Amino acid sequence: MMLSEKELKSLCQTAATAATVAGQYIQSRFDKHYTRRHKETGHSLASQVVTEIDVKAQEIILEHLNSTIQNYDLGLLTEEAADDQSRLDKPYFWCIDPLDGTLPFTEKRTGYAVSIALIANSGDPVIGVVYVPDLAYCYTSFKGAGVWLNGSPFVREKAAVNDSICIYSDRALQHETYFEPVNDRLNEWARHKNAQIKYHSGFGSVRNALGVMTSGTGCCFKLPKETKGGGSIWDFAATRLFFEELDLHVSDARGGRLHLNDEKSTFMNEVGVIYATGSGLAEFIQGII
Template sequence: MLNKDILSTLCQHAINASIEAGQLIESRVHQPYRQQKKEGAHSRASQVVTEIDFKAQELILRHLQAGIARYDLGLLTEEAADDQSRLHTDYFWCIDPLDGTLPFTEQRPGYAVSIALVSRSGDPVLGVVFLPDEELCYSAIQGEGVALNGRSFGLGNPSDENIFHVYMDRSMQSAEYFTAFTDQIKHWTRSQNFREVEYHIGFGAVRNALSVLSHANACYVKFPRSQPGGGSIWDFAATRLIFEELGLPVSNVKGKKLHLNTPETTFMHQQGVVYATTEHISKMVLEIPI
């Protein structure tokens, strides 16, 4: 087991790594770089990868390498093959060096750096997210709450209580259930006397989850699908812990714990995800027949 002092040290390493990687990312938004496509990806957002993804990953690993060796930590990172160390070590680093590569290449908001330390049981024990374009660093240690740029972070009092916000992936618009989903949302929001519904599409998974925190009433939803994809472990590891530390609901679409270490795959297409600002909203989403 890693004690609180060790977790605090490792969290600081992750914070430093995320900031340095994020600064690199932001410095290259308007500069030329090489792009390529990932094999086996099913959407444009999951296909695109750049040399910046790999350079950011190198920077992060440079910060984390000493801790990996000292504490025998496994490693799972988006831009490298799964070496299965996550299944044999007590903890593993789970890294997305540039989540939201598509919005990054399109020079618009939606990208982030995400680093988490996850137990073999699939539960995050520390999580760090850096938003390069806003210079915001969220960090959390299990049982210790959430910090923003080093200061204790708590939910504010958003002024949009009459609006319901829904965050989702662009690919969801072409799903067979999309019309039924939006009809259900429309019916529910009317019954709750919301003034309107706003749909937010085009961010990466990490930014989608954190954006939910900006509103009084909001959710981020990904439903299961038959083909591989639906995000991967690194898309949700850090934000799951941030939501849990804030006391907000986060689960798979069956309302169970969002498991982050399935042996067979790193994909999440069989689970789906639900992030919400209230249990009432989470319950509504979980009851949608898809």
């Protein structure tokens, strides 16, 4: 089954509505009391913390998407439910992160978002939707349609001469064994460009990618490692499509296609991820590896 442009557009609109309603609910709970617990996944606090808000937001999203799952025979992969492997059997599957950046949300700071994508069985996204609750920004895209922000075409800002090189990361980056040598090489590279490195730390993976996408010159990356983590499929599904539609760099850590349907695991630690505004910066990071 191959979805038509008309079907993709309709499904994208449904996903945008789902993300918006869930995001508005999330923001309404920002200053309220809610339960918080830890789940057994990944090796960082950011990957382990979960709240009742995550679960309710996922329920809201599925209320909007369940009919499409039945009508189009779609699979499903969500952060707050077990992987039922339907993503491996169906032509397409919804990939949902109801609250990416739960840690910054619980710490009452910016950095969180709702992410919904429709991914082909091949591991390539065909629909991407991200809603940023604290800004009321809704980014949408379906394959070949470009990227839209709140119903208008999204236009990237141009990099200025001697612009800062923005590195977006979670807090875990500075504790990785590779951080110091990578940081030294990045600063050396920036000096040759008469620029400086500027770190933006503490966001979730989705907001990190959006930070790069909206910066003049920037990148975010996760290098391969043995321990489980490095983000999961749902962390990169929607934003991979955004970057492709904007002709920006998105790949695994070695420059290959960022495959989003590995049958062995939903974690990305074995392959790593690179987002960058230009191929030169991405190739430099690959060279460090």
